[in-house]
Amino acid sequence: MEIKTMRFGVLTEKGHAEVRERPLPEMGPDEVLVKQEACNICTTDYQQWLGQREGRGYPMASGHESAGTVVAVGEKVLDLKPGDRVALAYVTCGICDSCKRGRGCTNNEIGPKKISPDGYRGMFAYADYAVRPARALIKMNPSLSPSEAAFMEPLAAVVKGLDKLRVKPLETVVVVGAGTMGLLNAQAARAMGCRVIVSELMEHKLQVAREMGFEVMDGSACDPVQEIMRLTDGKGADAAILAVAATKVNQQALDLVKHVDGRILFFGAAYPTPAIDIDSNVIHYRRLELIGTFGADLTDFCTAADMLNQGVVQVAPLIEKNKYSLDHIQEAFAEAATPGKFRVSVLL
Template sequence: MDTLPKTMTFSCLVKKGQCEIRKRPIPVLKDYDVLIKMKACNICTVDYQQFMGLREHQGYPMAGGHEGCGEIIALGDKVKDFKIGDMVALGYQGCGHCPACRSGHPSSCETFRSESEDGYKFGEFGFADYTVKSIDSLFKLNPNLDPSEAAFTEPLSTVLNGMKKLHVKPFETVVVIGAGPMGLLNALVARAYGARVIVSELLDPKLETARKMGFIVIDSKAEDPVKRVKEITDGEGADAVIGAVANTKAYDQGVQMLKDRYGRFLVFAAGYPEPELNISANDIHYKEMEIYGTYGGTNDDFEDAVKALSTGMINVSALVEAKYPLKDMQKAYQAAVDGNYRISIVFDEK
């Protein structure tokens, strides 16, 4: 690019149900920064739940957008391992030198999703035509990937983090409760790990998508999902259950789906209002049950997510519901609230 842009156009939430398109100067590149021309950024639950007023604690104005990818168009003076033209996925930006960052866990850094110098909450600026990032938060992608699919790197990393904790093995039975984008992403990864995957859902469009993707499907509004899991597993129950819906009833069902000994349950989703997890301490003791929580992905998880998407081992094309330009961000947020899968903000789509 002969002349680099001086300003960036971005979206920020200013209050419940309202976003604005604003401009700000592009920050000066530090030694290890790069300037990225964004290709796509998908609307995450973190984003649209604040649009709905469910995450007011995150603050305003919120310049979010973290499920993104783009092309590097300028380099800081000391950048060596990236070059102009590289397609990269956005990772988590930490301080880079605290114990959490040094161990590959920037989502545990105190500066993670902190306020920008000019007062924007979350300060990630993924919903922008240009953004500046440090190279320690970037991961190279196959440039031939559809940008809206490449933007699944971050959510896929969070799924991989949880799946590694669950220690899923080939031929095990894994139940995923919820066939939304994160539920089906969990289901895809569990299948890639060699498990037999059952998906429980109550909404017809999501049930249909899960069927088309080849999973065993339980319509939880038409039949008892716990009873059905027991039938499918010849009375044994599931080796592992993933709660991909933040709902007390769903969590109760998930615990009941587990086999009598050594069952594993993963609390994948956070919910507002907060769901309850009703588990007997004696059951955990006598059944030797394992309960896991997961949040975000490590740097290693991001690397694995890039490999899975770049090689086609995980195909997320069915999870992109619609694409909108940045100027229609208000409509895009509403579509995310009303829809079933990811709404993608695209920039300069060819």
């Protein structure tokens, strides 16, 4: 059966997502037709739905945490075949200086910043079918559910951050925040041989962290700094990963890490923007490292795929039980935007 159209979810304004239909783009020789099976709602997506990221523009055919099955391949595609389960990495141009150096693409005519000829922004990840460049797709273990395989993108962002943080086996790492990204960071750091302590305020998230086997710290029932000092014999953590963004968390992190050569990774973002107040002499004399991270490179996607495919990182506990069809994408965004939720998956 020839597939001529695609149905897709689109944000049209603050608080409103709907389903539309458009002609399916023609598949080129280096491209792949994918039957997309699941797309998980990322924080970026539901923040725009909430009106916190209006600068991204409308109409936004958003989404980027997606997985599906190959339907057909172009004549120059050699590494994929119909029936392969794949997940979506970033769409890159492959020719800009940044791509050539193995870094993130800076070409605004490619990927999520591109505006389609019919006026849509985004990557059309909440769609039943899509045509993708073969270089943007990575094979996934078919034993993973589509919703699990779709975690490749957020896990790739975690891999990028841990690479910048330079974690080493036997180091103590404090992960602040036991949401989806916090527990992905915690699992990946543990897989790299670190001792991981997870700090969280919400009891149900603390319980999930416990069930994953982590040392946990209830930040509402203790002084986090004092507790970390107790757990590390007064030394402090080698590194802290801030998977939530808040002014209070930013300030506490300065005291969670060891006095000299401590490292802090600012993984999360928030709106309005949190602040941090620190004397530059403190950074100087303590040799503190304040590290930012965002996105991922292709090598990070490959590592993330390996972690999922080999079962090193388990993501099933991070998927909400309620799953939504494409026709109910508005309800899906409403649940995803509810505080305390893990990933909400839209089945396509």
